[in-house]
Amino acid sequence: MPNNYSLGKGEIWSRRQLLKWGLCGAGVVGAAAILQAFNSKSQPIVKIPTMEMNDAQNVAHPMQMLRNFDYGTVKQENGRTIREFQLTAGTSVIQLNSAVAYNVWDLNGHIPGPTLRAKQGDRIRILFLNKAGHSHSLHFHGVHPAEMDGVRPVSNGSATIYEFDAEPYGVHLYHCHIEPVTRHIAKGLYGMFIIDPPKPRPAADEMVLVMAGYDVNDDNRNEYYAFNGLPHHYMHHPIKIYQNQLIRLYVLNIIEFDPAVTFHLHANFFDVYRSGMTMNPSEKTDVITMGVAERHILEFAFRYPGKYMFHPHQDAIAENGCMGQFEVIANNSQSLSS
DSSP, rough: OHHHHHHHBGGTHHHHHHHHHTTTTOOOHHHHHHHHHSOOOOOOOOOOOOOOOOOTTSSHHHHHHOOOBBOOEEEEEEEEEEEEEEEEEEEEEOOOSSSSSEEEEEEEEEOOOOOOOEEEEOOOEEEEEEEEEEEEOOOSSSSOOGGSSSSSOTTTOEEEEEEEESOOOOOEEEOOOSSSHHHHHHHOOOEEEEEOOOOOOOEEEEEEEEEEOOTTTTTSSOOEETTTTTTTHHHOOOOOEEOOOEEEEEEEETTSSSSSSEETTOOOOEEEEEETTSSOOOEEESSSEETOOOEEEEEOOOOOOOOEEESSHHHHHHHHHHOOOEEEEEEOOSOOOO
């Protein structure tokens, strides 16, 4: 397959090209089935509380994004597992609150983009279509050949293919790398990329939290901040979790224009797996400092029922949207991991 295969405007997503890529008629393996295959059968059952998906009217979907992992279309080619993902850059208007709307670039109609997930050693194939009005690209953190690095512009109305092996395991990210990179990221072209280790981690209630900012008046300073796209969403709609069940947070800081932020969890401590590239925690703390594009796995369980806040310890960032709550629900089931 050619490196960074580009399509002309008249050929984009034609049936012939889709057939060439093997997308027509190819079934997408269900995320639940794949997750079950990823995990050991001997691991305890993870229980997920019922939650209302009350964010469907916006380009940001914090509740849906929280536990939604995109495992791609799974194929076998020449004895190898191929995971194909389709990402389309577009334009949207996000309603940040009742008074403020903001023009963003999105991926697959969402901000942040989908959380892509694979297993170390899988072959990753990204089919990227740019319909966002400007030149864009997708740069993936990780190890790959130079021609797959995503720094070459993909013009509006064109498509390209990125293909590489998923390595090393850890919590990575992807984002547009067209100058000014800070602006292209801040406007919404980013997402998380998780590569699972060969041996699965212990069963847990797994969630994604992406911290981002919004510079709505183009002064290179953020006026609003958010977890998973919408300011204050998890304060108004707390994340329900079960008492004594292991929680695994995949946390990414993609707040541009601020050099660093912290993440603080109330009334608890968490184990830190830096960059997700280790199976053993490096430390236990209740607050961690993260630079731009830094990401970690944080694990914890709550001993007592109730509502507990999480937020950066910079008050201005928290008060302007980057704040949420966990609602811990009492559950005495012995099947829960603790």
